[in-house]
Amino acid sequence: MKSLVSIAVLVAAGVMLVGGAVAQEKKQLAFVVNASSDFWKLAEAGVKKAQAELPNYELQFRYPAQGTAALQNALMDDLVAAGTDAIMISSADPKNSIDAFNRIAAQVPLFTTDSDAPASNRLAYLGSSNTLAGVQAGEEMVKALPNGGKCMGFVGFLGADNAVERIAGFRQAIEGKGIELVDVRGDDVDFTKARTNVDDVLVANPEITCMVGFYSYNPPKIYEALQAAGKLGQITVVAFDEDPVTLGAVKEGSFAATIVQQPFEWGYQGMKLMAAYLEGDKSGIPEDKLIIVPTAVINKDNVDAFSADLKAKISGG
Structure with a gap:
């Protein structure tokens, strides 16, 4: 009996070891x-x-x-x-x-x-391709402001490649179109500072007629600040990414468009x-080590379809 118990214990230990080995694999x-x-x-x-x-x-x-x-x-x-x-x-x-x-x-x-x-x-x-995404944003701003304007940009990390490339692409698209990107304010992904940056511009730079939110959370902060100042619809906004506030602003016409990634x-x-x-x-x-997933422009015409697809992806549908 004792030997049978010992064998059973050894077998059980063996199963545990094998199971552990499989888990570690x-x-x-x-x-x-x-x-x-x-x-x-x-x-x-x-x-x-x-x-x-x-x-x-x-x-x-x-x-x-x-x-x-x-x-x-x-x-x-x-x-x-x-x-x-x-x-x-x-x-x-x-x-x-x-x-x-x-x-x-x-x-x-x-x-x-x-x-x-x-x-x-x-x-x-x-x-x-953050450069191409920046170009798309600039093109949307040109469409929205055929008579030109002065823009202020907002972003998280000013030195990050995605920020540098988006800003460069935006400048490329607006060159010679009567639109000036006066400056870009960084916030280091501090959401309070992101909002304060917009508030400060609204007070100190009354000449600004357009804004660009280069990171996903910047457009919602722009929306909050414009709404609080009673300036929604008075300042043209082009956004990046698909925050619900951003998509809502595009749908209601408060934002001209948003450039979305995947x-x-x-x-x-x-x-x-x-x-x-x-x-x-x-x-x-690939040889150049770049695998580019295309970006897209979302405006009033396609925002509902995009939002439905987004919801399905997040819910696993």
Whole structure:
């Protein structure tokens, strides 16, 4: 009897060891964002969809405690130490993160999204062409202001590649059209400062007739400030991304248009790309290491259809 009990215990222990080994065999992929914002809910939904198609992987979606390069880089160090096999990240400060990115890239495959770090050893960038998105925003402003105007821009990280490229694209599109981008105010993803920046411009710069919100949360703050000042509809606004407030403003005609990206695809395609790479399939990485997911213009004509599609993606429908 004693020997039978011992055998049973050994068998049970063996099953537990095998089960543990199987669990440990799951490779881990991580998607790291640049700040806590509702914008990233779509990317998170894309990662969730990818998880359903990658049962042999454990997918993580991680927010840094704050939107700083130091905390992002520390988070990546923690992920690598915990056994993460590949990382995709939207860099908060690419120019000052090269050494950190290269350190991570020497240990695990590293990819970028949303905000690239092309000077680093990342394997590829998957996301929008921020320059082309900026051009689209500028073209929409030209349509809305055929007689010209003076614009003020608002953004999170002035030095981030996505901000620099969007601003450059916008300037390119408005050149020679009688529209001037007077300045761009940064807020370092501080939502209170984002609102204060708009309030300050409304008081100190009465010559401003148009505004551009370059990050997802900037247009809602512009809306709040214009509404409080009784200037909705008096100042022309072109936005970026698909915050519900932004889409509502486009629908009611308070904003001329918004330029939307496809963060759902970043999350979904990004996880599938990294899984394929770990399995030895590198065919998804083009020679120029840029995988561009197109942006689109949303205006009153297509905002309802876009909103319905957005809702379905977030709900997993």
